[in-house]
Amino acid sequence: MSIKIRMRGKVRGGVAEVKALIKHPMESGLRKNKKTGKNYPAKYIDLVEVKLNGTKAIDAQWSGAVSANPYVAVKLKANKGDTVELVLHDNTGETGSKKLKLK
Amino acid sequence: MKRRSFLKGTLATGAAAVAVNAGLLVPSTVLAAEWNKTAFKAKATDDALKALFGTSATTDSGDIHLKAPAIAENGAVTPVTVDATSISGVESIAILADKNPTALVCAYNFSGPALGYVSTRIKMGKTMNVIAVAKAGGKLLKAQQQVKVTIGGCGG
Numbered sequence: 001m002s003i004k005i006r007m008r009g010k011v012r013g014g015v016a017e018v019k020a021l022i023k024h025p026m027e028s029g030l031r032k033n034k035k036t037g038k039n040y041p042a043k044y045i046d047l048v049e050v051k052l053n054g055t056k057a058i059d060a061q062w063s064g065a066v067s068a069n070p071y072v073a074v075k076l077k078a079n080k081g082d083t084v085e086l087v088l089h090d091n092t093g094e095t096g097s098k099k100l101k102l103k
Numbered sequence: 104m105k106r107r108s109f110l111k112g113t114l115a116t117g118a119a120a121v122a123v124n125a126g127l128l129v130p131s132t133v134l135a136a137e138w139n140k141t142a143f144k145a146k147a148t149d150d151a152l153k154a155l156f157g158t159s160a161t162t163d164s165g166d167i168h169l170k171a172p173a174i175a176e177n178g179a180v181t182p183v184t185v186d187a188t189s190i191s192g193v194e195s196i197a198i199l200a201d202k203n204p205t206a207l208v209c210a211y212n213f214s215g216p217a218l219g220y221v222s223t224r225i226k227m228g229k230t231m232n233v234i235a236v237a238k239a240g241g242k243l244l245k246a247q248q249q250v251k252v253t254i255g256g257c258g259g
Binding site for chain 1: 143188222
């Protein structure tokens, strides 16, 4: 299973705003399951990378304090037709990635 | 009903096959960065900043525009936008929530064409300050804002 991503990007005045919605529970490991009294096991995205035309432009580290089904928006200097790629990795080793051609 | 589940099954395997073909499941796409455990396990803001940037000395700056709601009805999804594009040469941005169990929420590093701008949604357990720290030219610049949380974001 790979992480599902929905992504959009638009170039305006030489700057691209890339927005992404990621489907992920982002379980911090601190939330208690009331029935069993144990904490839900942690499952959150820890590493994020944004590539522009194959070169790394942004890398980020997240904790379980990022909301479930994360939304993220970043800005890059880019042109129409450039390719943006988002690569994700979570603490259980699950990965996901999505490529997008900028309009 | 059977037809539906059959379709679902084929779609799922189809997607997996595409992923393999595109090389997405090959370990070569594993990200280079290492998760900074010390910084993310730190309970206090200062400790997290020290582990992340090597120092916790920050200067308040009006050039970082931190946009967060004054009152968040649901602390589990607090929209936060950090805009440091008016500062040149922003290398990193970190977002922290000072009274969460672990203060550091997320940290971004920028290079090349990336601009110092991040917009995301974070969890907040109770009323506290959201702190944005940007690193530019070897200095740490800070902006903070209090967000009142009426429902906590970390479960009962």
